[in-house]
Amino acid sequence: MTRRDLLKSVGAITAAVAGASVSRTAMAALPEPVIQTSPNTMDPLVPTTGRPYNPVVTLNGWTLPWRMNNGVKEFHLVAEPVVRELAPGMNAHLWGYNGQSPGPTIEVVEGDRVRIFVTNKLPEHTSVHWHGQRLPNGMDGVSGLTQPSIKPGQTFVYEFIARRPGTFMYHPHADEMVQMAMGMMGMWITHPKEAHPHIAEVDRDFCFLLNAYDIEPGSATPKIMTMTDFNLWTWNSRVFPGIDPLVVRKNDQVRIRVGNLTMTNHPIHIHGHEFTVTGTDGGPIPLSARRPEVTTDIAVGQMRQIELLADEEGDWAFHCHKSHHTMNAMGHDVPTMIGVDHSGLMQKINKLVPDYMVMGDRGMADMAEMQMPLPANTLPMMTGQGPFGGIEMGGMFSVFKVRADQAKGDYTDPGWFTHPKGTVAYEWTGPTPESHHATPAPAGAEVELQVKKPATHQH
Incomplete structure (x- = not known):
């Protein structure tokens, strides 16, 4: 469906109002919905109307355009089924907004009056909750509690003033487990x-959401009843190597905003730099409460803003530090086979199962290079190639690329880092010093163990 066709169909919809404070005359003409299907990171949307601001870059996403209508900033969200490329070679059938999951980022300025039209193209009712916002109760977006549900084919209007600056989210509060599991x-x-004592000016400002899916190998639709055992850990519904790098200039002040809508916490870690946590969904953190970190844990439903000075050139890993969150679809009921002698076993099993492959007898690194047959629409567990070979990562992993010659405002991938001579770890080919170990006791010898017990205390 083209945007023109969608606009015609939306114009024919009988709109409903999310709160009594919204005038029905505001719905006389809907702003045209903008649809985006590319999974790539879009350039920042520089404001041409309304109050000026320094725009963000949504990792593998984009910012929703708006129109100004008598001083009100108007947006149009369309809740609909979408096809999202998780990485080249795998598409997922999700639900999202305006052609993508996650939906587009909404950017406003403190004090803006905002009006959001929400059209429901899903097969069931929905709503939109504006997570972390101060607003009238009837605009909070909880179906059944603060508003009627938005039925299929209806358009609702939300209108409120953006009262405080910060990093927030939006998501349904209607059939929430299903709709968020589907990527909404x-x-x-x-x-x-204006200038804020706790909000610094930065050169580059990135944002993305943490989300997770359970998609059986060979299929494309998430299993919505999964509670904890997810197999695809994503940033903005993308997995490595499908997650774009975060490209910055050397000595840029960089802000990265992360929100967590998975079912578990994520320790987000950066290499080569330290950062400061400068804000949460509750607002900016006072300067006296900040401290340097290289990892910050983001719990379910939380937002975190981190800021750093990108003063070390290179291609620095940036990832969740839960090791199984940097892998793609995998089975969790696999026995540990490290050290098990498979000699001769593979040949015997191959007579019965021709495609059988020994897995894990030396660890899992071989999995990144094996050309094991996979079902259609399925990614390898560990994938992605770097300048020195396989990176052996998937899931929640990207690269923080710092370059001295990157132009201001240029977010294009500069390629792999050219290391100065003598700055890459290398193989040692000289003599190896002998290692000295304590002499073990002879087999069968008695070993005397003396134990000094602590003094006992009466309680």
């Missing part, structure tokens, strides 16, 4: 209207 979510950024 997006980011909301409220920029400060």
Whole structure:
């Protein structure tokens, strides 16, 4: 369906109002919905109307355009089924907004009056909750509690003033387990209207959401009843090597905003730099409460803003530090076979199962290079190639690329880092010093063990 066709169909919809404070005359003409199907990171949307601000870059996403209508900033969200490329070679059938999952980032300025039209193209009712916002109760978006559900084919209007700056999210509060498991979510950024004592000016400002799916190998639709055992850990519904790098200039001040809508916490870690946690979904953190970190844990439903000075050139890993979250679809009921002698076993099993492959007798690194047959629409567990070979990562992993010659405002991938001579780890070919170990006791010898017990205390 083209945008023109969608606009015609939306114009024919009988709109409903999310709160009594919204005038029905505001719905006389809907803003045209903008649809985006590319999974690539879009350039920042520089504001041409309304208050000025320094725009964010949504990792593997984009910012939703708006129109100004008598001083009100108007957006149009379309909740609909989408096809999202998780990485080249695998598509997922998800639900999202305006052609993508997650939906587009909404950027406003503190003090803006915002009006959001939400059209439901899903097969069931929905709503939109504006996570972390201060707003009238009837605009909070909880089906049955603060508003009627938005039925298929209906358009509702939400209208409120963006009262405080910060990093927020939006997601349904209707059949929430299903709709969020299917990818319905997006980011909301409220920029400060003037200089703020706890919000610094930065050169580059990135944002993305943590989400997770359970998609059986060979299929494309998430298993919505999964509670904890997910097999695809994603940033903005992308897995490595499908996650774009975060490209910056050397000595840029960089802000990265991360929201967690998975079912577990994520320790987000960066290499080569330290950062400061400068904000949460509750607002900016006072300067006196900040401390340097290289890893910050983001719990379910939380937002975190981190800021750093990108003063070390290179291609630095940036990832969740839960090791199984940097792998793609895998089975969790696999026995540990490290050290098990498979000599002769593979040949015997191959007579019965021609495609059988020994897995894990020396660890899992071989899995990154094996050309094991996979079902259609399925990614390897560990994939991605770097300048020195396989990176052996998947899932929640990307690269923080710092370059001295990157132009201001240029987010294009500069390629792999050219290391100065003598700065790459290398193989040692000289003599190896002898290792000295304590002499073990002879087999069968008695070993005397003396134990000094602590003094006992009466309680």
